[in-house]
Amino acid sequence: SIQLATRVGRVKPSPTMAVTARAAEMRAAGHDIIGLGAGEPDFDTPEHISAAGIEAIRNGQTRYTAVDGTPALKEAIQNKFRRDSQLEYAANQILVSSGAKQSLYNLMVALLNEGDEVVIPAPYWVSYPDMALLADATPVIIEAGPEQRFKITPEQLAGAITARTRLVVLNSPSNPTGTAYSKAELQALGEVLRQYPGVLITSDDIYEHILWTDAPFCNIAMACPDLVDRTVVVNGVSKAYAMTGWRIGYAAGPAAVIGAMKKIQSQSTSNPSSISQAASVAALNGDQGIIAPMVKAFRARHDYVVDRLNAMNGVSCISGDGTFYAFPDVSGAIEAIAEVNTDTELAEYLIGEANVALVPGTAFGLPGHARISFATSMENLEKAMDRLEKVFNR
Ligand code: PLP
Numbered sequence: 129s130i131q132l133a134t135r136v137g138r139v140k141p142s143p144t145m146a147v148t149a150r151a152a153e154m155r156a157a158g159h160d161i162i163g164l165g166a167g168e169p170d171f172d173t174p175e176h177i178s179a180a181g182i183e184a185i186r187n188g189q190t191r192y193t194a195v196d197g198t199p200a201l202k203e204a205i206q207n208k209f210r211r212d213s214q215l216e217y218a219a220n221q222i223l224v225s226s227g228a229k230q231s232l233y234n235l236m237v238a239l240l241n242e243g244d245e246v247v248i249p250a251p252y253w254v255s256y257p258d259m260a261l262l263a264d265a266t267p268v269i270i271e272a273g274p275e276q277r278f279k280i281t282p283e284q285l286a287g288a289i290t291a292r293t294r295l296v297v298l299n300s301p302s303n304p305t306g307t308a309y310s311k312a313e314l315q316a317l318g319e320v321l322r323q324y325p326g327v328l329i330t331s332d333d334i335y336e337h338i339l340w341t342d343a344p345f346c347n348i349a350m351a352c353p354d355l356v357d358r359t360v361v362v363n364g365v366s367k368a369y370a371m372t373g374w375r376i377g378y379a380a381g382p383a384a385v386i387g388a389m390k391k392i393q394s395q396s397t398s399n400p401s402s403i404s405q406a407a408s409v410a411a412l413n414g415d416q417g418i419i420a421p422m423v424k425a426f427r428a429r430h431d432y433v434v435d436r437l438n439a440m441n442g443v444s445c446i447s448g449d450g451t452f453y454a455f456p457d458v459s460g461a462i463e464a465i466a467e468v469n470t471d472t473e474l475a476e477y478l479i480g481e482a483n484v485a486l487v488p489g490t491a492f493g494l495p496g497h498a499r500i501s502f503a504t505s506m507e508n509l510e511k512a513m514d515r516l517e518k519v520f521n522r
Pocket of ligand 1: 167227228334372
């Protein structure tokens with residue numbers, strides 16, 4: 129038999145696989161399954177952005193670009209940081225990648241050695257721990273439940289940092305919880321991080337614009353200007369501009385780290401698609417007014433879904449600050465349903481009994497919960513909530 133690298137075995141198969149497989153099986157058997165698992169906006173890419181991509185093809189912008197992105201896109205990113213965050217980055221402090229995901233992967237590979245620790249608050253985006261493992265490092269998980277709005281405290285952070293900690297991952301607004309850290313909360317975390325100058329911070333801001341708090345968006349670099357030179361901010365066009373398939377994300381941070389990330393990218397994938405880069409210039413430089421109607425729709429759906437969930441037996445859901453996810457505590461339902469003992473079993477059960485597919489909390493490091501994506505039509509959500517309610521309230 130063929131022997132594979134040990135790192136392959138280190139990465140866990142996705143806990144969502146059982147649910148996805150079961151949903152596909154049921155669909156194939158003719159059942160009308162409503163999927164609430166999607167991690168992408170249901171909107172189309174705005175017309176002027178797509179047009180810029182088509183124009184790029186027609187103009188012959190179809191060749192390799194610089195590994196770290198075209199000058200036009202890097203300038204658009206610099207302007208974006210200035211406009212939205214009052215952050216100044218030189219061109220050699222920015223790397224454009226094939227998605228925020230690749231920027232994060234480059235960062236882990238460029239930064240981590242065996243034995244190094246990466247502090248990751250749970251619930252977390254599924255890829256952070258596995259990326260750390262692929263980079264030979266060890267994820268250190270801090271758990272934050274709904275009673276603390278799924279946000280870690282400074283005490284928890286201080287307790288998780290050791291001499292081996294190299295990186296702390298922050299994601300706000302958060303996938304899967306939808307909650308966001310306030311400026312004051314980030315400043316309190318910054319106070320702890322200030323005591324550990326050897327620790328790098330990455331701020332995954334991919335949901336920056338999908339936010340409906342009264343206070344404007346804030347990340348750790350904005351909250352603690354003295355930490356900018358050890359923070360790598362990661363962002364992208366996927367979520368804000370409904371561009372998940374275009375695969376453009378970017379990172380901004382200390383030149384030495386960005387340079388190392390670029391080196392990794394240069395020997396793996398080179399530049400991201402030239403066409404997608406041109407479209408992303410249009411997204412970042414164009415009318416930002418296109419974002420608000422999408423956020424408004426997400427918020428209306430959020431309010432609807434959270435209300436409906438809280439009316440179901442054994443389900444309790446806090447209100448989010450943004451994103452297109454709700455993360456209800458379903459431990460009461462798990463207890464109440466005889467055939468079900470875990471959140472993964474509950475998700476499988478709901479496909480069969482309610483014909484609704486959602487992702488178990490275990491996938492995000494917090495069992496007893498479920499992630500519901502409301503990046504789907506209100507009509508679908510109404511139908512899905514009716515079906516879930518019928519099962520939970522029977
Ligand atoms: N970070 C978080 C928290 C996400 O939810 C996602 C996408 O699901 C990404 C990063 C990756 O986004 P991209 O499409 O830019 O790779």
